[in-house]
Amino acid sequence: MSDKRGLLSEDAIAKYGAELADRGTVLIAPDTLFTKDELTRIDQLQSDIPEEQVRKGDAGDCHNVFVKRVRLDHAGHNPSNVNGTASAQIIELLERKERVSALRRIFGASSEYVIRRCQMHRMPPGSFVGIHLDAESDPDFEYSVIVQLATEFEGGEFVVYPPDRKLQVFRPHLGAVLITTCRFWHEVRQVHAGERRSLVYFCSKFGGANRRIVEDHAARVRSAS
Numbered sequence: 001m002s003d004k005r006g007l008l009s010e011d012a013i014a015k016y017g018a019e020l021a022d023r024g025t026v027l028i029a030p031d032t033l034f035t036k037d038e039l040t041r042i043d044q045l046q047s048d049i050p051e052e053q054v055r056k057g058d059a060g061d062c063h064n065v066f067v068k069r070v071r072l073d074h075a076g077h078n079p080s081n082v083n084g085t086a087s088a089q090i091i092e093l094l095e096r097k098e099r100v101s102a103l104r105r106i107f108g109a110s111s112e113y114v115i116r117r118c119q120m121h122r123m124p125p126g127s128f129v130g131i132h133l134d135a136e137s138d139p140d141f142e143y144s145v146i147v148q149l150a151t152e153f154e155g156g157e158f159v160v161y162p163p164d165r166k167l168q169v170f171r172p173h174l175g176a177v178l179i180t181t182c183r184f185w186h187e188v189r190q191v192h193a194g195e196r197r198s199l200v201y202f203c204s205k206f207g208g209a210n211r212r213i214v215e216d217h218a219a220r221v222r223s224a225s
């Protein structure tokens with residue numbers, strides 16, 4: 001029986017939620033969590049945001065990806081939007097009530113989630129995101145939500161390494177949404193042709209300052225001497 005009251009039927013939410021709980025990762029079909037119009041709107045808004053090339057992750061991991069920042073989550077600080085109106089409008093779109101409600105139920109949570117960090121990724125040929133753990137950027141990250149914005153590319157597979165089963169390889173379609181726990185290692189393999197683009201945001205029940213402890217190299221040298 002299908003009870004279609006929101007973005008997804010109750011049946012679909014239950015199915016996706018069970019898969020996320022069991023496997024740590026789930027792929028949501030296109031045209032469900034985001035409409036085509038919403039994807040177009042995100043594309044329009046992101047064109048106003050400056051882009052930077054990132055070659056090093058928060059935990060010293062190795063990347064080669066172009067990033068547009070929407071919401072930052074630096075250690076010791078509360079999450080905060082950057083890059084003005086365009087970012088605020090992207091966050092507003094992500095936080096539409098029905099989408100937040102559908103995601104919360106897929107996460108299996110009884111309480112509200114907040115978006116702690118949000119960014120756009122552009123990956124032309126040669127780009128990759130090296131293997132890393134999202135929870136190393138913020139220990140309160142619980143789930144990452146990855147919205148696929150372009151699929152005209154080769155390579156660029158999203159690979160998850162669950163600790164207790166074999167790796168999972170994803171090639172999401174345009175508009176599909178990949179949700180994965182921030183506690184599994186993962187990577188994006190090198191893009192060989194075309195351009196891979198996605199919107200990525202990280203969800204948590206904790207809304208306060210980022211509790212990541214940044215290793216203070218100078219302090220360690222002082223205490224060791």
Ligand SMILES: [Fe+2]
Pocket residue numbers: 132133134144186
């Ligand atoms: Fe990641």
